[in-house]
Amino acid sequence: xxxxxxxxxxxxxxxxxxxxxxxxxxxxxxxxxxxxxxxxxxxxxxxxxxxxxxxxxxxxxxxxxxxxxxxxxxxxxxxxxxxxxxxxxxxxxxxxxxxxxxxxxxxxxxxxxxxxxxxxxxxxxxxxxxxxxxxxxxxxxxxxxxxxxxxxxxxxxxxxxxxxxxxxxxxxxxxxxxxxxxxxxxxxxxxxxxxxxxxxxxxxxxxxxxxxxxxxxxxxxxxxxxxxxxxxxxxxxxxxxxxxxxxxxxxxxxxxxxxxxxxxxxxxxxxxxxxxxxxxxxxxxxxxxxxxxxxxxxxxxxxxxxxxxxxxxxxxxxxxxxxxxxxxxxxxxxxxxxxxxxxxxxxxxxxxxxxxxxxxxxxxxxxxxxxxxxxxxxxxxxxxx
Amino acid sequence: xxxxxxxxxxxxxxxxxxxxxxxxxxxxxxxxxxxxxxxxxxxxxxxxxxxxxxxxxxxxxxxxxxxxxxxxxxxxxxxxxxxxxxxxxxxxxxxxxxxxxxxxxxxxxxxxxxxxxxxxxxxxxxxxxxxxxxxxxxxxxxxxxxxxxxxxxxxxxxxxxx
Numbered sequence: 010x011x012x013x014x015x016x017x018x019x020x021x022x023x024x025x026x027x028x029x030x031x032x033x034x035x036x037x038x039x040x041x042x043x044x045x046x047x048x049x050x051x052x053x054x055x056x057x058x059x060x061x062x063x064x065x066x067x068x069x070x071x072x073x074x075x076x077x078x079x080x081x082x083x084x085x086x087x088x089x090x091x092x093x094x095x096x097x098x099x100x101x102x103x104x105x106x107x108x109x110x111x112x113x114x115x116x117x118x119x120x121x122x123x124x125x126x127x128x129x130x131x132x133x134x135x136x137x138x139x140x141x142x143x144x145x146x147x148x149x150x151x152x153x154x155x156x157x158x159x160x161x162x163x164x165x166x167x168x169x170x171x172x173x174x175x176x177x178x179x180x181x182x183x184x185x186x187x188x189x190x191x192x193x194x195x196x197x198x199x200x201x202x203x204x205x206x207x208x209x210x211x212x213x214x215x216x217x218x219x220x221x222x223x224x225x226x227x228x229x230x231x232x233x234x235x236x237x238x239x240x241x242x243x244x245x246x247x248x249x250x251x252x253x254x255x256x257x258x259x260x261x262x263x264x265x266x267x268x269x270x271x272x273x274x275x276x277x278x279x280x281x282x283x284x285x286x287x288x289x290x291x292x293x294x295x296x297x298x299x300x301x302x303x304x305x306x307x308x309x310x311x312x313x314x315x316x317x318x319x320x321x322x323x324x325x326x327x328x329x330x331x332x333x334x335x336x337x338x339x340x341x342x343x344x345x346x347x348x349x350x351x352x353x354x355x356x357x358x359x360x361x362x363x364x365x366x367x368x369x370x371x372x373x374x375x376x377x378x379x380x381x382x383x384x385x386x387x388x389x390x391x392x393x394x
Numbered sequence: 395x396x397x398x399x400x401x402x403x404x405x406x407x408x409x410x411x412x413x414x415x416x417x418x419x420x421x422x423x424x425x426x427x428x429x430x431x432x433x434x435x436x437x438x439x440x441x442x443x444x445x446x447x448x449x450x451x452x453x454x455x456x457x458x459x460x461x462x463x464x465x466x467x468x469x470x471x472x473x474x475x476x477x478x479x480x481x482x483x484x485x486x487x488x489x490x491x492x493x494x495x496x497x498x499x500x501x502x503x504x505x506x507x508x509x510x511x512x513x514x515x516x517x518x519x520x521x522x523x524x525x526x527x528x529x530x531x532x533x534x535x536x537x538x539x540x541x542x543x544x545x546x547x548x549x550x551x552x553x554x555x556x
Contacts, residue, residue, distance in 0.1 A: 154481030
C-alpha cells in the first residue's frame with residue numbers, strides 16, 4: 010500500500026532573464042536553502058535528493074555531481090532527471106513516487122535552469138531526431154506554431170483571443186515577487202509585438218529565464234509535523250505521445266486529455282471546473298491557454314476563448330488559472346514544471362501572498378514538453394483516504 | 395534579488411566557451427536508409443504499412459507505436475501531398491547542426507503525402523502572393539545532386555506553381 014504524500018515546504022529564486030550574479034550551483038543553493046528554511050528543516054533531515062534540468066541548455070552535463078554541495082545531497086542518495094520541458098513536472102511526479110514507496114520519508118526535489126547561458130532554440134533542437142526532425146524544426150516556437158495553425162483553422166479562433174490569454178498571465182505575475190516578467194501588457198501590445206513564427210508573436214511566447222525551485226516532500230508519517238497544512242498529492246499522471254513530430258495529431262492535445270482523464274478518476278473528480286479551485290498550467294504560449302483547457306475538459310472543442318474573455322480564469326473568477334503569472338511570465342525550463350507544483354502547494358497552504366486564491370481545497374498543475382508530452386498532478390487540502 | 399542589487403556587474407565575470415564544434419555521426423537505421431536511398435536514386439517516397447491497423451508510416455520506422463507490431467510491408471506514397479499544418483519561421487536561432495544562424499524566414503510545413511497516414515515535415519516554399527493554407531496541394535522539388543538525406547528534397551511548393 011502506497012504511503013500518502015504531501016508537499017511540506019517550497020523555495021524559489023528570484024527568476025530573471027539573466028542571473029549573471031550566480032552560477033547554476035549558486036541558483037540551486039538559493040532555492041534549496043529557502044525550501045529548508047521554509048520547512049524548518051536542516052540538510053540532515055533529508056533522506057535523498059532528486060535534481061533535474063536540461064543539460065544541453067548549459068552544455069554542462071551531470072548536475073547531480075557538480076552541484077552536490079548546493080543541492081544538499083552530499084553522501085545521500087541522489088538521482089538526476091531530464092525529460093525536456095516536462096523536467097520540472099517529472100521531478101514533481103517522481104518525488105511523489107519515491108516517497109509513496111515508503112523508501113524515503115523526507116525528499117528534496119530541485120529543478121533549475123540557466124537559459125541565459127546558451128541559445129535556447131538551438132539547444133531544444135538537439136532534443137529532436139537528427140535525421141527526420143532537425144532539418145526544419147526550430148525549437149518550441151515552431152512546434153507550437155504549427156499546433157496553433159491547426160487550432161485556428163478548425164475553430165476560427167483568432168490571434169486576439171490568444172492575446173487576451175497572454176494578458177491574463179502577465180497581469181497575474183504582478184502579484185508574484187518571484188516572477189521574471191512583471192509588467193502589465195494589453196491585447197494590442199501582444200498583437201503589435203514582432204512575429205516569431207506565424208501566428209506566434211513575441212508576447213504570445215514564454216520568456217527564457219534563469220531560476221531554480223526546490224520542494225520538500227514528506228510521507229504521512231512526517232508531513233504534519235513539518236507543515237500544519239501540507240498539500241497532499243491526490244493523483245499524478247504522465248503520458249507520452251510520438252516518435253516523430255509529423256506523427257502527432259495536433260488537436261486535441263491527446264497526452265493531456267489522457268493524463269487528466271486518469272488523474273480525475275484517481276482523485277474522484279467528475280466536474281473539474283466546479284471541483285478544482287485553482288490551476289497552475291504549463292502553458293508556454295498564449296494559444297495553449299485556450300486549446301489545452303479543452304483537453305483538460307474545462308471547455309468544449311473551440312469554446313475556451315469564451316472562458317478567457319468572460320474572465321472565468323482571472324483572479325476572482327470561477328476558476329483562476331496561473332495566479333503566479335504562469336510560464337508566460339517565468340520559464341527556467343528545468344524548474345518550470347516544479348514551480349507549478351510549488352505554486353499549487355502554496356495555494357493549498359494558504360501562503361501564496363498577494364496571489365492567493367481564497368479557500369483552496371483542490372489544485373491542479375501540469376507539465377508539457379517533448380514535444381506534446383504531458384504530466385499532471387492534483388493536490389488537496391485534506392489527507393486522501 | 396538582494397544579491398544582484400548589492401553586486402556591481404563588473405565584480406562578477408562571464409566567459410564564453412569559444413566556437414566549440416562537436417561533430418556527430420548518426421545511424422539512419424534500416425528502414426530510414428531504404429527510404430532515403432529510394433529518394434536519392436529514384437525520387438520515390440516509401441512508407442511502411444502496419445499489419446495490424448493498416449496505417450502507412452512516413453518516415454518509416456520498424457514498429458507501429460499504437461499496435462506495437464513489426465512493420466515490413468513497403469508502400470509507395472506521394473510524391474504529391476496535402477498541407478496539414480504550417481508556420482513561417484521568422485526569428486533567427488543557432489542551428490546546432492552548423493553552429494550558424496539558420497537563414498530565416500522559411501516556411502515549415504507538415505505534409506501528408508498521398509497514401510500516408512502520418513506527416514512528413516519539410517520546408518514549404520512561400521509564395522508571397524498566395525499565402526499557404528491548410529489543405530493546399532503540394533509537390534516536392536528535388537535537388538539536382540542528391541546524397542541520401544532528407545535535404546535531397548529542396549522544399550515542397552504548391553502543386554500548381556507555374
